[in-house]
Amino acid sequence: MSSSRQSVGSSSPLGAGFNIVNTMIGSGILALPYALKEAGFYFGIFVLVLVAFLTAFSLNTLIYSGRRVGLYKYEAVSGAALGRSGYHLLSFALSVNSIGSCISYLIIVGDIVTALAQTTFGVNILTSRQAVILVAAVGFTLPLLFFRTLEPLVKPSALSVLCLPVIVLIVAIRGPTYALPEPAPTPVFGPSILPAFGVIAFAYSCTQTCFQNYQTLQSKTLGAWGRATSYATATSAVIYLAFSVISYRSFGLSTQPNLLNNFSNDDALANIARVLLAFTLTLTYPMQFYPVRDLLGEFLGLSVETLTRSQRPLFHALTLTMFASTLATALVITDLGFVFKLIGTAASSLLVFGLPGIIYLRLVSPYVWSKPWQGAAASESSALLLQLADPGHIDSDGDADSIAEPRTSVISAFLLLLGFGVFVIGTWTALHEFVSS
Numbered sequence: 001m002s003s004s005r006q007s008v009g010s011s012s013p014l015g016a017g018f019n020i021v022n023t024m025i026g027s028g029i030l031a032l033p034y035a036l037k038e039a040g041f042y043f044g045i046f047v048l049v050l051v052a053f054l055t056a057f058s059l060n061t062l063i064y065s066g067r068r069v070g071l072y073k074y075e076a077v078s079g080a081a082l083g084r085s086g087y088h089l090l091s092f093a094l095s096v097n098s099i100g101s102c103i104s105y106l107i108i109v110g111d112i113v114t115a116l117a118q119t120t121f122g123v124n125i126l127t128s129r130q131a132v133i134l135v136a137a138v139g140f141t142l143p144l145l146f147f148r149t150l151e152p153l154v155k156p157s158a159l160s161v162l163c164l165p166v167i168v169l170i171v172a173i174r175g176p177t178y179a180l181p182e183p184a185p186t187p188v189f190g191p192s193i194l195p196a197f198g199v200i201a202f203a204y205s206c207t208q209t210c211f212q213n214y215q216t217l218q219s220k221t222l223g224a225w226g227r228a229t230s231y232a233t234a235t236s237a238v239i240y241l242a243f244s245v246i247s248y249r250s251f252g253l254s255t256q257p258n259l260l261n262n263f264s265n266d267d268a269l270a271n272i273a274r275v276l277l278a279f280t281l282t283l284t285y286p287m288q289f290y291p292v293r294d295l296l297g298e299f300l301g302l303s304v305e306t307l308t309r310s311q312r313p314l315f316h317a318l319t320l321t322m323f324a325s326t327l328a329t330a331l332v333i334t335d336l337g338f339v340f341k342l343i344g345t346a347a348s349s350l351l352v353f354g355l356p357g358i359i360y361l362r363l364v365s366p367y368v369w370s371k372p373w374q375g376a377a378a379s380e381s382s383a384l385l386l387q388l389a390d391p392g393h394i395d396s397d398g399d400a401d402s403i404a405e406p407r408t409s410v411i412s413a414f415l416l417l418l419g420f421g422v423f424v425i426g427t428w429t430a431l432h433e434f435v436s437s
Contacts, residue, residue, distance in 0.1 A: 011216040013224045017231035019213050020059075020206055022161060024236050027101075027108065027281060028203035029168065030259045031340045032240055033247035035203075037255045038337075039196035040189035041248065047200050048244065051352070052237035054418075055204045057411055058356035059229040062207060063214050064222060064403060065363045072211045078355055081362040086355075091295060093350040094208060098292040099326060100343035105281040105288075106330035107339060108258050109136050112274040119265040130331050136282070137327050144286045145293075145319050148304050153286055160283040163276040168243055170273040171259060175250035178262065184252030192433060194426035198344025201422070203240060204233070205348045207356060257337035293322055338434045345426030354419025360412040367409050 011019070036044035066077045079087035110133035117127040125131060144153060190196065217224055248255055251262045260277065263270035294304055302315045333339065361368045 010218050012218065013227035014231060016213050016217050016225075016228040017235070019216060020210075020228065020232035021235050023209050023213070024055075024204055024206040024232065025164065025239065026203075026284070027105065027277070028199070028205075028340070029164075029240065029243060030108075030277075031199050031257050031337070032203055032244040033251065033255045033259055034257045034337060034340075035196045035199040036190075036244050036248045037253060038190045038192040038199070040193070041186035042188045043193065044190070044196065044200070045241065045245070047197055048240055049237060051197075051200050051204050052233045052240075054411075054415060055206070055352055056229045056233040058207055058352055058415065059210050059233075060222070060226055061360040061364075061408065061412060062210050062356050063225050065359050066211060066214075067222075068364050072215060074208060074211055077211075077359055077363070081359040086359075089350065090355060093347045093355070095292045095295065097202075097205065097208070097343060097347035097351060098288040099322075100339060100347065101288040102285055102326045103329045103333070104336060104339045104343065105285050106133055106137055106141075106326060107333065107336050109133065109278050109281050110330065111258050111261055111336070112278045115261075115265045116271060116274060119271075129334070133327070133330055136278070137323075137330070140282050141285050142323055144283070145289060145323055146316065147286075148307070149290070153283065157283050157287060160280040163280045167273045167276050167280075168239070170269050172243065172246055174263060174267060174269050175247050177250075179250045180252065184249050192341070192429065194422055195341035195345055195430040195433070197422055198342075198346075198349055198426050198430070199340045200344070201348040201352050202340060202344035204236065205352055206232075207351050257335075257340055289322070289326075293319060296322070335434060335437070338430060341430040341433075342427065345422055345430050349419045349422035349426065352419070353415045354423060357412040357415030357417075357419060361409065361416065364403075365409040365412065366405060 032048070035047075038044075039047055062074070062077065065081070066072050069077070069080055071077045071080055075087055075090050078090040082089065110129050113136055114127065114129045114132045117132055121127050147153070213228070214220065214225055217228070247259055251259075254262065256262050260270060260274055263273075265271075297303060297315060297318060300314075300318065302311055302318060304315075307315055
């Protein structure tokens, strides 16, 4: 589908909102109680609510910016705003987000299956963490990576999505039974605020699919999209708050990055949750792996759409190399909290905050006078990305009435500063904490 054309959708705002919720709520929810511990209980709750608002704002301004120039893909809109540097910055953020997520999945599966295997078969070399990750990754995950598209995995993945509410429900039921006699401490601020901010941003990360979700709307208006995003972020915020507060109050300062590690190995319900999570992450790994493999494949001239017979060995070699890199990292790094922090600060901060902010300022804001598509000074790369787009695109007629200025520009500037601030300072802090530990 061309980035300058809209598709015909059939979803209501409620249906599109449900799709956004499905995109948003993933394995990152298990790290939110840990984020409360790192950010501070009360400040963490404030950030959970703030990021929900900012995510809704980012989703709305991204679509408005895309409508303004007639482009309906995140990479095209980012390139239109910032030229090739914008395209590459988005590609970097998407790659870190996807590869980091793949690594986190292998670490989580290793933690989960190791606990189950050692409870069942005892502690030995065959049930060690490294052996378990190798067997799980090579035996179950690797065979799913050699399809050319994700189509064969659509139905199994839909089934895996249904496991997550069951996991969350089990944690909500069993968590309070582990609560200590004395209430968990509830400090206002914690020891690692910006990295925790990144973890929370990772949990809300969904802007990478906002244009796909927008295209599913039957009525493609800003009002309909605004209702969809409001429903999605409000629903996610309620789920996140309830889950995080209940879990943190149960485990307090002993809360682990993978919350299931807080449950005893002989807890039957917790073990059901562990099995379901391992199943879910095995099928979720390809969902994160395929997009970044295709992105890198296109860069190397190995596009899936035009792949020839002679190129297939190189394409499979690329698959194996990328898989091996995530596997090797998961075998060496055991600190899941660090991985979540790094994904959040180095990728989600840009996807959710920084890029949406600068895109709006560059493409739309009346207070930033230089527009990439205007005048002879437009860069060659911006002209290339906008050659099919029309700045006076009919879809944007009347949109300005739905945008409150200067408030939107001010919030976009805040998003820009927040996103790149968390990216620079938060990433450095996360790396420093990891090296120092």
